[in-house]
Structures are given as C-alpha cells and as structure tokens.
Amino acid sequence: MAALLGYIERKSVIHQLSGVTKLICFLLWSFAAMLTYDTRVLLFLFIFSFFIFKLSKIKLREISLVLILILIFLLLNNVAIYIFSPQEGVKIYGTSHVLFEIVGRYNVTWEQIFYQMNITLKYLTVIPVALLFLVTTDPSEFAASLNKIGISYRISFSISLALRYIPDIQREFQLISKSQQARGVDLSNNEKLIRRVKNAAAIIFPLILSSMEKIETISNAMELRGFGKRKKRTWYSFRPLKKIDYVSIVLMMIIFVASMVITFMDGSRFYNPFL
Amino acid sequence: MKKPVIEFQNFSFQYHSQAEPTLKNINLTIHEGEKVLICGPSGSGKSTIGHCINGLVPYSYKGDISGTLKIMGKDAERLNLFDRAKMVGTVLQDTDGQFISLTVGEDIAFALENDCVPQDEMKQIVKEVSSLVAMEHYLQQSVHHLSGGQMQRVAIAGVLVNDVDILLFDEPLASLDPATGEHVVQLIAELQKKMNKTVVIIEHRLEDVLSYPVDRIIVLDDGEVVADMEPDELLATDILERVHIREPLYLKAAKYANCKIQREMRPAHIDTFQVEACKEPLISWFHHAELPPPPREDEPILELDNISFYYEPNKFSLKNISLSFKKGEMVSIVGQNGAGKSTLSKLMCGFERPQSGKIFYGGNDVTGDSIAERSLRVGMVLQNPNHMLSKHTIFEEVAFGLELRGVPEKERMERVHDTLRICGLYPYRNWPISALSFGQKKRVAIAAILVLEPEVIILDEPTAGQDLLHYTEIMEFLLSLNQRGKTIIMVTHDMHLMLEYTPRAIVIDHGQVLADDSAINILSDPDIVQKANLKETSLFTLAERLGIEEKREFVARFIAFDKEEKKKWLHY
Numbered sequence: 001m002a003a004l005l006g007y008i009e010r011k012s013v014i015h016q017l018s019g020v021t022k023l024i025c026f027l028l029w030s031f032a033a034m035l036t037y038d039t040r041v042l043l044f045l046f047i048f049s050f051f052i053f054k055l056s057k058i059k060l061r062e063i064s065l066v067l068i069l070i071l072i073f074l075l076l077n078n079v080a081i082y083i084f085s086p087q088e089g090v091k092i093y094g095t096s097h098v099l100f101e102i103v104g105r106y107n108v109t110w111e112q113i114f115y116q117m118n119i120t121l122k123y124l125t126v127i128p129v130a131l132l133f134l135v136t137t138d139p140s141e142f143a144a145s146l147n148k149i150g151i152s153y154r155i156s157f158s159i160s161l162a163l164r165y166i167p168d169i170q171r172e173f174q175l176i177s178k179s180q181q182a183r184g185v186d187l188s189n190n191e192k193l194i195r196r197v198k199n200a201a202a203i204i205f206p207l208i209l210s211s212m213e214k215i216e217t218i219s220n221a222m223e224l225r226g227f228g229k230r231k232k233r234t235w236y237s238f239r240p241l242k243k244i245d246y247v248s249i250v251l252m253m254i255i256f257v258a259s260m261v262i263t264f265m266d267g268s269r270f271y272n273p274f275l
Numbered sequence: 276m277k278k279p280v281i282e283f284q285n286f287s288f289q290y291h292s293q294a295e296p297t298l299k300n301i302n303l304t305i306h307e308g309e310k311v312l313i314c315g316p317s318g319s320g321k322s323t324i325g326h327c328i329n330g331l332v333p334y335s336y337k338g339d340i341s342g343t344l345k346i347m348g349k350d351a352e353r354l355n356l357f358d359r360a361k362m363v364g365t366v367l368q369d370t371d372g373q374f375i376s377l378t379v380g381e382d383i384a385f386a387l388e389n390d391c392v393p394q395d396e397m398k399q400i401v402k403e404v405s406s407l408v409a410m411e412h413y414l415q416q417s418v419h420h421l422s423g424g425q426m427q428r429v430a431i432a433g434v435l436v437n438d439v440d441i442l443l444f445d446e447p448l449a450s451l452d453p454a455t456g457e458h459v460v461q462l463i464a465e466l467q468k469k470m471n472k473t474v475v476i477i478e479h480r481l482e483d484v485l486s487y488p489v490d491r492i493i494v495l496d497d498g499e500v501v502a503d504m505e506p507d508e509l510l511a512t513d514i515l516e517r518v519h520i521r522e523p524l525y526l527k528a529a530k531y532a533n534c535k536i537q538r539e540m541r542p543a544h545i546d547t548f549q550v551e552a553c554k555e556p557l558i559s560w561f562h563h564a565e566l567p568p569p570p571r572e573d574e575p576i577l578e579l580d581n582i583s584f585y586y587e588p589n590k591f592s593l594k595n596i597s598l599s600f601k602k603g604e605m606v607s608i609v610g611q612n613g614a615g616k617s618t619l620s621k622l623m624c625g626f627e628r629p630q631s632g633k634i635f636y637g638g639n640d641v642t643g644d645s646i647a648e649r650s651l652r653v654g655m656v657l658q659n660p661n662h663m664l665s666k667h668t669i670f671e672e673v674a675f676g677l678e679l680r681g682v683p684e685k686e687r688m689e690r691v692h693d694t695l696r697i698c699g700l701y702p703y704r705n706w707p708i709s710a711l712s713f714g715q716k717k718r719v720a721i722a723a724i725l726v727l728e729p730e731v732i733i734l735d736e737p738t739a740g741q742d743l744l745h746y747t748e749i750m751e752f753l754l755s756l757n758q759r760g761k762t763i764i765m766v767t768h769d770m771h772l773m774l775e776y777t778p779r780a781i782v783i784d785h786g787q788v789l790a791d792d793s794a795i796n797i798l799s800d801p802d803i804v805q806k807a808n809l810k811e812t813s814l815f816t817l818a819e820r821l822g823i824e825e826k827r828e829f830v831a832r833f834i835a836f837d838k839e840e841k842k843k844w845l846h847y
Binding site for chain 2: 007009138139140161164172175176178179180181182183184185186199201202203205206209210213214217218219220221222223224225226227228229230232233234235236237238
C-alpha cells in the first residue's frame with residue numbers, strides 16, 4: 001500500500017524549495033483561490049496547478065486515494081448546495097436562463113450550473129495543491145519553517161510530528177482494519193448504517209489506543225533528549241532561502257496581486273458572462 | 276575504589292496507579308566505567324529502575340519515592356529531566372518508535388537542536404558522533420529505510436551527542452533478529468571500551484548479553500534486588516532458575532546432567548566455561564536422555580503454489596514461493612527483519628492477495644477468498660493484541676466474530692464458552708479487557724480467532740517481550756491447541772522457540788524460501804545461519820567441546836528434557 005499523505009521523497013524543483021517558501025506560496029495560492037469567484041482567475045490557477053504538479057514529479061496516482069475521497073465529498077457538497085439553494089446562481093448573476101423545470105423552486109438554470117462550476121473549480125484549485133504541499137515538504141523542515149515565520153517551536157514541532165505519523169497511522173489502520181474484517185467486520189454497503197458505525201468503532205478504538213501508546217513512547221523519547229528545555233531551539237534541517245526561493249515568492253505574489261486586481265476590478269467577486 | 280555514579284539507598288517507589296510498591300528498599304551502587312546488566316522477569320521492576328535513573332520517574336510517571344538516589348554524586352531529587360539527560364543517555368526498547376525525526380542526521384542532532392547549538396557546529400558534532408557508530412555515510416537516509424541494527428546505532432549516536440557519562444539501554448535486543456542482537460551487544464562493548472562510559476543494560480535475554488563480558492549482574496524479582504554479583508558467581512547459583520530467567524543453554528544442559536557449576540569454572544561464556552569437570556556426566560546424560568517422538572505425517576492442509584507478491588510493481592516482496600503445510604503441524608517462519616515473513620503470513624491469512632500463484636486449502640483453490648472467508652480457514656493473531664481488541668469484556672470480545680457472522684445466540688454462547696474453557700479464560704469471562712496483562716490480552720486475541728474455528732492459526736511473534744515463564748505459558752498453550760489438531764504457524768525471531776516447539780522451520784530471505792527443513796538442521800547449517808541473520812545455539816558449541824559427534828541429537832535430547840522440566844513450573 002502506498003503511503004497516502006506522507007512526505008514523498010523526489011528530486012524536483014518543488015522539493016528543493018525551502019519549506020518557508022512553499023508555505024508562503026501555498027497560503028497566497030489559497031487566499032487567491034478562496035477570495036475570488038472569477039472564473040478566468042480560477043481557470044488560470046487550475047491550469048497552472050497542473051504545471052506545478054509536473055514540476056514536482058509527483059504523479060496524480062500517488063495521491064489518488066485522498067483525491068477521490070475529496071471528489072466524492074465535492075459531489076455531495078454540490079448536491080447539498082443545489083438542494084438548499086437552487087436559486088443562488090440567479091441571485092448572484094441577476095438573470096435566469098432556465099434549462100428545464102423540476103418542481104417548485106427547483107429548476108435548472110445556466111446561472112446555477114455556472115455558479116456551482118465555480119465552486120467546484122475553487123476546490124479543484126486549492127486541494128491538489130494543498131496535497132502537493134504536504135507530500136513535497138519534509139515534515140521537519142516544515143516545522144523549522146513554521147518556527148521561522150514566528151510560530152512557537154512546540155506548536156511547529158507538534159504539527160510536523162503529526163504529519164510524520166500520518167503514514168504510520170495509515171499502515172496501522174490497514175492492519176487493524178484487515179484483522180477486524182477477518183473476524184467479520186463489514187464496512188461495505190451490505191451492512192445497515194448503524195451496524196456500520198458500530199463496526200467502524202471496532203477499528204477506530206484499537207487505533208486510538210495504539211496511537212496513545214505511540215505518543216507515550218515518542219514523548220518520553222523527546223523529553224529524555226531535552227525537548228522543551230529552552231525557549232528557543234535551532235534546526236538541523238533548516239535551509240536558508242536561495243535565489244529560487246525568492247523568485248518563487250515574487251512570482252506567487254505577482255499571481256496573487258494580479259488575480260485580486262482582475263477579480264475586484266469590476267466591483268464584484270463574480271465574473272458574469274450573462275450580461 | 277572507583278567513584279560511584281549511581282547510588283540507590285533504601286530506595287522505594289510506588290506508581291500512583293499501583294496498589295503495591297514496584298521497587299522495594301533497593302540498595303545498589305554502580306561505579307564509574309562499570310558495565311552492569313540488570314535482569315528480572317516481567318513485572319520485577321527492572322524497567323522502573325531504568326526510569327528512576329533517567330528521570331522518567333518521577334517526571335513522566337508519577338509516584339511516591341522514599342529513600343535516596345544519587346546520580347554522579349548529586350541528589351536525584353534536585354536534578355530535573357533535562358539535567359539528567361546531560362548525564363544519562365537512554366536508548367529505548369522500541370527502536371522504531373523512538374525516532375523523532377525523519378533522517379539519520381537530524382535524529383542524531385535532536386538533543387543539540389534543543390540545546391540551541393548553532394547549525395554549523397551541530398553538523399560538525401553529528402558528523403563526529405555518527406562516525407563513532409559507523410553511520411557517517413547514512414546521514415541523509417530516512418530512518419525508516421535502516422535495518423534494525425542500524426536503527427540501534429542511530430539511537431545510540433543520538434544520546435552520545437550529549438557527551439553523557441552513563442549509557443542506559445532499556446531492553447535493546449527486544450525487537451532485533453538474533454544476529455543483529457549480537458552486533459548491538461558487540462557495539463555496546465566497543466563503545467564502552469573506547470569511551471570509558473558507565474553502561475547499564477536492562478534485558479532479560481541473558482545469554483545474548485553475556486556474549487561480551489559484563490562486570491556485574493543485578494537480578495530483580497518482585498521489586499527487590501535478589502542478586503548483585505559477578506556473572507561467574509551468579510551462574511553458579513540457582514537464583515536465575517528461581518526467578519525464571521532463561522539461563523545460558525550450555526549451563527542448563529550441564530545442570531540437567533547433575534553437574535555442579537562452580538564459580539571457578541568461569542561459566543559466564545561458553546568459550547571460558549571449563550567443561551572438563553562436566554564432561555563425563557554430560558556425555559552419560561546425553562546417552563540416557565530421550566529423543567522426542569518423530570513428527571506425524573499427515574495430509575497437507577494449506578498449500579502455496581508459486582506465489583509472487585509486490586506492493587509496488589517490479590519490487591517483489593515475495594517471489595515464487597511454494598510451500599505446503601500439513602494438518603496438525605507446528606512450523607516456524609524465520610529470517611531477517613524485512614525478509615518478507617510478515618508479508619507471507621498476510622498472504623496466507625488473506626489480508627493480501629498474491630499477484631500470481633495459487634493458494635489451496637484442503638485441496639481446494641481458495642486464492643480468491645475474501646478476508647472474511649479466509650479467516651474461517653486460516654486465522655491470524657497479530658503481534659500486538661491491542662490491535663485486535665475493541666470490546667469491553669473478554670466474553671464480548673470473543674463473541675464478536677460470531678455475532679458479526681449472525682450465529683444464533685444459543686450456539687454462540689456454547690462456542691464462546693468452549694473456546695474460553697480451552698484458553699483457560701472461562702473464570703475471567705466478565706473481566707474488563709483493560710485490566711489484563713499483555714500476556715492475558717494475547718490469550719484473548721488468540722481466543723477471538725480460535726472461536727471462528729480455523730484449522731490453521733498464524734501468530735506473528737507470539738512471545739516477543741515475554742519472560743521465560745510467560746513464554747512457556749503461551750507456548751504450552753499453543754502446543755495444546757496443536758495437539759487438538761490445529762496447524763500452528765509462527766513468525767518469530769526466537770531461535771530457542773523454533774528449536775523447542777517447532778519440528779519444522781522455514782527460512783525466508785529476500786522474499787524467497789532459503790530453507791525448509793527441521794529446525795535443528797537449519798540452525799546447524801552455517802551458511803543459512805549467516806544469510807538469514809540467525810544465530811547458532813550455544814548447545815552446538817557445547818557438544819563440540821564435549822567431543823560429541825551427534826551434535827544435532829544432543830540438541831534434540833536437551834530440548835525434549837528441558838520441555839518436560841519447564842512443564843513442571845506450570846503446575847505448581
């Protein structure tokens with residue numbers, strides 16, 4: 001089984017960037033994608049993210065499982081938006097081009113489709129890049145980066161430890177889950193929902209217990225080697241910023257500013273093709 | 276007289292969570308430059324002594340202390356965890372779990388980072404220290420790609436950066452294969468010589484530690500020091516036998532032959548042991564001891580036909596494996612860490628499916644079984660019982676598998692009660708699982724599998740971390756299941772387990788079957804022993820020194836005799 005969200009070691013430009021750079025770029029990227037509903041900007045970012053993937057030498061296949069989970073969630077989200085607010089698109093874009101009626105206020109309009117497409121695009125712009133950030137950043141270097149931008153080293157280190165343990169916990173989850181399936185635990189659709197929830201507990205409970213054991217070991221190991229002794233600490237794996245880091249940050253800032261300008265130029269966060 | 280570095284005086288300790296003190300009135304002094312082994316059965320307090328020295332007691336594990344403890348002449352009460360870390364370097368038992376960072380260099384540097392050492396200086400120190408343990412070429416490597424022995428080296432380097440005076444090893448051999456264990460013991464010996472550190476080793480695998488000389492052995496039992504003497508002196512007593520620590524096998528043999536061991540015979544190591552006085556009784560014992568009955572020949576129950584498996588394309592974990600297990604057999608699977616033993620067991624119990632090859636059960640092709648179907652044929656008991664137990668009481672846990680399969684209540688009750696009786700758990704059926712010891716949990720985990728009535732049971736490291744008494748309990752229990760006709764397959768590192776309980780052993784090396792033979796034949800083949808990181812038993816050496824030609828028979832007779840002797844403990 002491939003690790004799902006752990007650090008994947010490769011030799012690539014993206015891997016070579018310092019953790020700080022990647023963090024700053026990722027934050028700017030997310031802000032840009034979250035603030036804008038401008039389809040042109042989103043499309044540009046979406047396509048640009050393919051380019052970044054290419055550079056990172058990470059294959060989509062390697063993060064496919066998480067990606068699929070997220071796509072399923074995205075689908076549910078879209079259904080929910082339609083059910084709770086079928087006229088949202090009409091409200092935003094001010095026109096109503098009806099494709100066909102269903103019942104009551106439920107009809108399908110071009111506006112609604114366009115609106116939901118924008119939402120989907122937003123997710124698709126941010127999420128793969130977030131995953132990419134996780135798999136290309138060495139957890140310890142990430143901790144060093146967080147610490148450098150002013151976050152307490154205890155918090156930084158906890159985050160990086162959590163990241164580092166994701167693959168371990170996944171492995172353990174697989175083992176426990178298989179051993180419980182062997183006893184007859186069925187998590188598939190064949191079972192009733194309540195039964196499934198109960199069955200899931202048979203896997204989660206041992207997983208939590210064994211994670212607690214792990215935490216005890218690691219926190220003992222850390223304390224025995226002086227973690228938390230001083231107010232500050234230094235980092236073995238901290239990489240000072242190089243030229244390529246500055247170039248990347250500047251480039252990302254340009255993208256961010258440009259997307260903000262394009263988004264807000266016409267006084268609305270939405271790009272309106274219906275006018 | 277050398278200066279004392281660790282002094283316990285009338286020292287007692289009781290965990291807040293325990294009703295009884297774990298350490299009782301300990302008086303113990305360890306001097307500078309000494310190498311001391313602390314041993315004792317599970318629950319004797321040996322780990323707690325380690326925690327008291329490195330400060331986890333009282334800083335992480337709270338409890339009441341009375342009496343005094345001085346470390347490097349200073350009152351331990353005034354030394355916090357960080358002060359102690361400067362004096363005592365602790366290498367923990369769980370090699371994998373104690374790594375904090377991802378790469379070797381970074382992990383070694385961890386203590387320096389916490390001390391705010393500037394990066395340049397840090398890199399310099401890491402380089403120097405890593406060369407002490409011969410890991411200087413691996414600094415960029417991920418710790419997960421290291422072998423067990425390399426992991427121990429990194430862990431040792433990680434405490435050496437602090438320039439500690441005392442090195443404390445908490446069960447350093449627990450998760451290592453036999454040959455790697457010996458390398459680690461050798462490394463400890465070399466470091467001690469080179470750097471003149473005080474070394475304290477907590478371990479119950481006595482014979483393995485003694486392959487390099489130690490100055491003193493301290494035996495703990497039930498929280499008290501029951502022996503504090505030189506190895507030669509201790510081995511001439513019956514203290515180890517009394518507290519159920521496995522004595523070196525060559526001495527055990529001599530004792531069975533009614534030969535009195537004297538201190539002057541230098542019994543601490545097979546090479547120094549003066550065997551002459553024991554020669555005659557041993558040879559005569561050998562001729563009188565009985566051979567074990569020959570194994571039965573039965574129908575094959577589980578067969579693997581040309582199985583190959585990989586997690587990632589082109590990286591075979593197992594390649595062209597063909598094996599046949601007979602009904603009612605008891606078999607060991609051995610080999611180096613990472614050789615593919617666990618993967619093989621996962622294929623057999625259906626956790627993974629082979630990419631090519633077929634699996635037969637009772638002659639029928641079951642390659643396409645789902646996990647739930649296979650488990651009715653081949654049950655798997657994981658190494659860590661906590662991975663399997665999720666219910667509140669023992670009864671619920673054992674009933675769970677039947678409940679899920681919709682077995683009617685009446686039949687369910689009967690089967691669960693039967694299983695609990697077989698496993699000796701019936702009187703405790705309503706006990707909460709959280710109140711059980713590790714060994715008892717293991718038994719519940721086995722019961723939970725047994726209730727599904729598979730013919731074949733696979734166990735991953737059934738006795739890891741168990742002392743001799745618990746080891747014997749678990750193994751005799753498995754043997755009783757075996758005598759009821761169950762086929763038992765065990766993945767193990769324990770060479771003695773393999774000799775003692777499994778007539779047949781399979782050696783896996785680099786994803787292939789290196790050998791499939793009787794356990795004795797495998798352990799007497801130097802080529803296989805070396806390739807698979809196994810270790811020859813000292814009984815062979817003893818037989819050699821006695822001039823006994825039939826070395827294998829000597830071992831076989833010893834084991835048959837030893838088993839009978841140990842069964843007596845379980846019945847008192």
